[in-house]
Amino acid sequence: MTNILLLCAATPSQQLNPLIKVSATPETMELSKVHLVSVFTASDSPETGGNLLPVVLDASALSEEDMRRIAREYGHEASFLIPLPEASSESQKADYQLRFFVPEHEMEMCGHATVGTTWLLGELGILRDDQKEVCYSTKSGLVRARRRQQEGRILVEVSQPRGWVTPVQDEALRREIAAVLGESAGDKINTESIQNACTSRAKTVVPMRDSAALDALKPNFSRMQALCEKLGSTGLYPYAPHNDNSSNVPTRNDSLVVHARQFPKASGYPEDAATGIAAAALSFALLENNVLGEDRSVVVRQGEAMGCPSEIRVRIEFDGEEAVCWIGGTVRHVKRFETNEN
Numbered sequence: 001m002t003n004i005l006l007l008c009a010a011t012p013s014q015q016l017n018p019l020i021k022v023s024a025t026p027e028t029m030e031l032s033k034v035h036l037v038s039v040f041t042a043s044d045s046p047e048t049g050g051n052l053l054p055v056v057l058d059a060s061a062l063s064e065e066d067m068r069r070i071a072r073e074y075g076h077e078a079s080f081l082i083p084l085p086e087a088s089s090e091s092q093k094a095d096y097q098l099r100f101f102v103p104e105h106e107m108e109m110c111g112h113a114t115v116g117t118t119w120l121l122g123e124l125g126i127l128r129d130d131q132k133e134v135c136y137s138t139k140s141g142l143v144r145a146r147r148r149q150q151e152g153r154i155l156v157e158v159s160q161p162r163g164w165v166t167p168v169q170d171e172a173l174r175r176e177i178a179a180v181l182g183e184s185a186g187d188k189i190n191t192e193s194i195q196n197a198c199t200s201r202a203k204t205v206v207p208m209r210d211s212a213a214l215d216a217l218k219p220n221f222s223r224m225q226a227l228c229e230k231l232g233s234t235g236l237y238p239y240a241p242h243n244d245n246s247s248n249v250p251t252r253n254d255s256l257v258v259h260a261r262q263f264p265k266a267s268g269y270p271e272d273a274a275t276g277i278a279a280a281a282l283s284f285a286l287l288e289n290n291v292l293g294e295d296r297s298v299v300v301r302q303g304e305a306m307g308c309p310s311e312i313r314v315r316i317e318f319d320g321e322e323a324v325c326w327i328g329g330t331v332r333h334v335k336r337f338e339t340n341e342n
Contacts, residue, residue, distance in 0.1 A: 033056070033057065034054050034055070034056055034070070035054070035055045035056075035057065035120055035333070035335070036052060036053070036054055036055075036333075036334040036335050037052075037053050037055060037116045037119065037120055037331050037332065037333055037334055038050030038051065038052055038053070038331065038332050038334055039051050039052075039053050039112040039113075039115050039116040039119075039274060039310075039329060039331050040112055040115070040273075040274035040276070040302075040310040040311055040312050040329035040330070040331075041310065041311065041329065041330050041331065041332055042301070042309040042310055042311040043151075043311055043330075044309070045309050046153075046330065046332065047332065048308075048309075049273075049303065049308050049309040049310050049311075050273065050274060050303075050308065050310050050329075050331070050332065051076075051112050051272065051273040051274035051275075051303065051308065051310055052074075052076050052273075052334065053076060053077060053078070053079060053112060053113055053116040053117075054070060054071070054074045054076060054078040054079075055078070055079050055080075055081070055113075055116060055117050055120055056070070056078070056079070056080045056081065057081050057117075057120070057121070057124075057126070058081065058082070058083065059080035059081060059082050059099070060082055060083065062080060064106065067080050067099065067101045067106075068101050068103070068105070068106070070101070071101040071102055071103050071268075072103035072104075072268060075103060075268070075269055076102075076269070077100060077101070077102050077107070077110050077112070077113050077267075078100070078101050078102075078113070079098060079099070079100055079110065079113035079114070079116065079117045080098070080099045080100075080101070081096050081097070081098055081117055081121075082096065082097040082098070082099065083096060083097075084096060084097055084137070090137045093135065093137065093142060094135045094136055094137035094142055095134050095135050095136065096134070096136055096137070097136070097137045097138075098113075098114065098117060098136040098137070098138050098143070099138070099139070100113050100138075102264075102267040102268055102269075103267065103268025103269065104266055104267060104268040105266075105267075106139070107139075107201075108138065108139040108140040108200065108201075109138055109139070109140035109143065109200035109201070109277065110276075110277070111158055111160070111200075111275070111276020111277045111279075111280065111312075111327045112274050112275065112276045112312075112329075114136065114138075114143060114145055114158045114276075115145070115156045115157075115158055115276065115327070115328065115329055115331065116156075116331050118134055118145040118147065118156045118158070119147070119154060119156045119330075119331035120331070120333070121134065122147050122154060122156075123154075123331075123333060127147075132146060132147055132148065133145065133146050133147075140200050141161075143158060143159055144158070144159040145157065145158045145159070146158075146326070146328075150330075153330045154330065154331075155313070155328050155329065155330055156328055156329065156330075156331065157313075157315070157326040157327065157328035158276065158326065158327050158328065159324060159325070159326060160199040160200060160277070160280045160324075160325040160326070160327060161199055161200065161325070162199075162284075162322065162323045162324070162325070163197060163198055163199045163280065163281055163283075163284030163285075163323075163325065164197070164198050164284070165195050165196070165197045165198075165284055165285050165288040166195065166196050167193075167194070167195050167196075168194040168195060168196060168204065168231065173227075173230060173231060174191040174192075174194055175191075176223075176227055176230075177189070177191070177194060177204065177206060177227065177231075177236065178191060179220070179223075180219055180220050180223045180224060180227050180236070181206070181217050181219050181236065181238065182217050182218040182219050182220065183218075184213070184216045184217060184218060185208075185213070185217060188208055188209040188210075188213035189206060189207070189208060189209075189238075190207040190208075190209070193207045193289070194206050194207070195285050195288075196231060196232065196233055197281035197282060197284050197285040197288075198281055198284075199277060199280040199281050199284065199325055200277050200280075201234045201277050201281075202231075202232060202233045202234060202281070203233055203234060203235050203236075203237040203262075203275075203277070203278045203281045203282070204228070204231050204233040204235070204236050204237060205237045205238075205239060205278075205281065205282050205285045206236060206237065206238040206239070207238075207239060207240070208238050208239065208240040209240065210240050210241070210243060211240045211241075211242070211243060211259040211304075213240065214238055214239070214240040214259055214260070214261060214305070215261075215304065215305045217238060217261065217305075219236075219263050219270075221263070221270045224236070224263055224264075224265060224266075224270075225265050225266045228265035228266075229265070233265065234264065234265045235262055235263055235264040235265050235267075235272075235275075235278065236262075236263045237260055237261070237262050237263075237275070237278045237281070237282060238260065238261055238263075239258050239259060239260040239261075239282055239300075240258065240259045240260075241258060241259075242257035242258060242259060242301070254296065254297065255296060255297045255298060255299045255313070256286065256291070256292055256296055256297070256298050256299070257298075257299045257301065258282070258286075258298065258299075258300055258301070259300075259301045259302070259304065260278070260279070260282060260300050260301070260302050261302065261305055262275040262278050262302065271305075271306060272302075272303075273302060273303030273306050273308040273310050274302050274303055274308075274310035274311075274312055274329070275302065275312075276312055276327040276329075277327075279298070279300040279302070279312040279314050279327060280314055280325050280327050282298075282300065282314075283298045283300075283314040283316060283325065284316070284323075284325070286298065287316060292316075297313060297314060297315045297316075298313070298314040298315075299311060299312070299313055299314075300312040300313075300314065310329075311329060311330075312327060312328075312329055313327070313328045313329055314326070314327050314328075315328070
């Protein structure tokens with residue numbers, strides 16, 4: 001049996017026991033190297049924040065169960081890159097196939113995993129220096145990723161489809177959302193403005209009064225999955241405006257800054273430190289609500305309540321009536337783990 005030791009420090013519970021053993025069969029894992037990167041690092045804590053991501057850069061020999069096992073034992077979303085045969089129809093449109101697993105299941109799309117994988121391909125020299133864009137074949141369709149320099153670091157952006165937004169009008173569901181988010185939520189939620197928003201997946205975006213109320217949330221996770229199923233959503237995404245007077249978060253003159261937390265429906269972990277798909281969905285909700293102008297971008301601060309401050313940058317470009325969303329951020333390489341047979 002092959003063993004890999006992983007340094008994993010995304011959540012308080014994982015920080016208590018940072019060495020997590022991941023096992024897979026030698027015949028599937030001996031050809032693979034698992035990298036650990038931190039995605040959507042925050043500008044004020046680039047060496048400590050972000051959302052951890054295990055990446056396998058050649059998952060050709062792995063079964064679906066191998067991929068799910070790796071995600072489960074890491075306790076994070078994991079990405080698996082699969083080279084495409086040169087003669088395949090997919091290779092005529094995409095550079096690679098990319099698959100995403102959380103501990104409980106496969107996902108059609110994962111924003112932070114796509115950002116992290118693209119950054120790693122460039123960092124290791126697998127992408128040419130002049131190759132600024134790469135295209136992936138995913139279960140949600142073709143996804144483009146761009147690399148560019150910003151403030152001395154590489155910023156990676158990933159395309160998302162045009163979003164849709166619908167209000168949650170059922171009063172009983174609104175009350176249940178408040179109850180599931182915990183006693184501290186109370187009157188700190190603007191229940192009339194709760195919406196379902198979607199790009200690759202639907203999220204229920206919940207406006208909070210301020211970031212202090214957001215950080216104080218203590219959800220009832222045992223009720224999360226049933227509630228999300230009623231909502232037709234894959235998670236709750238409460239958010240709050242940024243208050244310049246109460247935070248040392250760097251402000252950006254050209255961006256709207258908001259704070260958010262992500263409580264997924266059934267991913268195998270209770271909270272996510274950075275969720276690109278949710279940030280994109282929230283941006284379309286802010287656009288729908290006239291909070292975000294078409295000429296501004298959004299910086300979503302997430303993971304602060306977990307001790308893993310993350311920063312997701314979202315831009316919505318318009319070509320006539322067509323909107324294209326780009327989610328982006330910076331990445332750091334935590335460690336590369338090579339398999340060793342016992």
